[in-house]
Amino acid sequence: xxxxxxxxxxxxxxxxxxxxxxxxxxxxxxxxxxxxxxxxxxxxxxxxxxxxxxxxxxxxxxxxxxxxxxxxxxxxxxxxxxxxxxxxxxxxxxxxxxxxxxxxxxxxxxxxxxxxxxxxxxxxxxxxxxxxxxxxxxxxxxxxxxxxxxxxxxxxxxxxxxxxxxxxxxxxxxxxxxxxxxxxxxxxxxxxxxxxxxxxx
Numbered sequence: 001x002x003x004x005x006x007x008x009x010x011x012x013x014x015x016x017x018x019x020x021x022x023x024x025x026x027x028x029x030x031x032x033x034x035x036x037x038x039x040x041x042x043x044x045x046x047x048x049x050x051x052x053x054x055x056x057x058x059x060x061x062x063x064x065x066x067x068x069x070x071x072x073x074x075x076x077x078x079x080x081x082x083x084x085x086x087x088x089x090x091x092x093x094x095x096x097x098x099x100x101x102x103x104x105x106x107x108x109x110x111x112x113x114x115x116x117x118x119x120x121x122x123x124x125x126x127x128x129x130x131x132x133x134x135x136x137x138x139x140x141x142x143x144x145x146x147x148x149x150x151x152x153x154x155x156x157x158x159x160x161x162x163x164x165x166x167x168x169x170x171x172x173x174x175x176x177x178x179x180x181x182x183x184x185x186x187x188x189x190x191x192x193x194x195x196x197x198x199x200x201x
Contacts (some may be wrong), residue, residue: 007098011075014101018068021124025110028121029054029061031175036115043176045150048123049111064108066184072102072176115187120161122171127163132192136160137181146174157181162196 032054044051052058063120083147114121120129140146140156145152156174159181175181 008079008082010098011079011101012117014098014105015072015075018072018104020143021105022065023125024067024126025064027060028112028114028124028126029056029058029110031116031121032114034116036117036187038182042179042180043156044113045156046111046123046172047172048109048152051111051113054110054112054114055060058110060110064110067104071100071109075101115184122173123163126172127161127171128190129193131163132161132188132191132193134162134196135188135194136162137185140174146172150174152176159184180189 001154026072041090042051048059052060055061092127109123112121119126120132121127123125136159138158140153140162144152144158146158153174156176157178159173160172160176161173185195
């Protein structure tokens with residue numbers, strides 16, 4: 001009975017997390033109307049993939065939403081079975097149902113890079129300007145981690161954005177168009193985000 005209760009709590013927590021995550025992603029997409037950088041057909045890539053113009057009609061959002069709904073319904077079905085059935089449930093029996101939401105949360109993302117007045121989004125994660133401490137820009141060269149990661153990677157600039165100084169977190173974005181890089185630099189300067197040399201890392 002104790003194991004069943006723990007599993008119920010975990011599954012409800014996963015359903016809540018998936019729902020909140022989708023709400024945040026949708027909020028990000030809606031925020032694209034207020035983007036400080038023009039939402040054109042950029043040549044921009046993040047660790048999660050190539051960035052599309054943010055829209056509720058974009059393929060990655062539709063896939064994420066459908067998978068999330070399907071997984072949530074499956075979790076609710078399993079919850080119903082746990083409540084109705086009197087049989088004891090073991091961890092091994094429940095492992096499959098616990099694995100699915102974990103994979104959903106870690107696998108299905110909307111590749112994104114969005115700059116707005118109160119901060120920026122990188123792969124759905126939002127950072128207020130107060131959390132953005134510094135950035136670095138450098139061309140991708142042979143031997144770099146990103147070289148060969150995607151097609152024509154040598155034509156791109158790597159932008160490393162340092163956030164949450166105490167936790168030493170950083171996000172990476174790869175931009176191909178020089179005019180977009182220059183516009184981004186102007187915005188960083190406007191919001192007092194310092195540029196550091198590559199050697200400073």
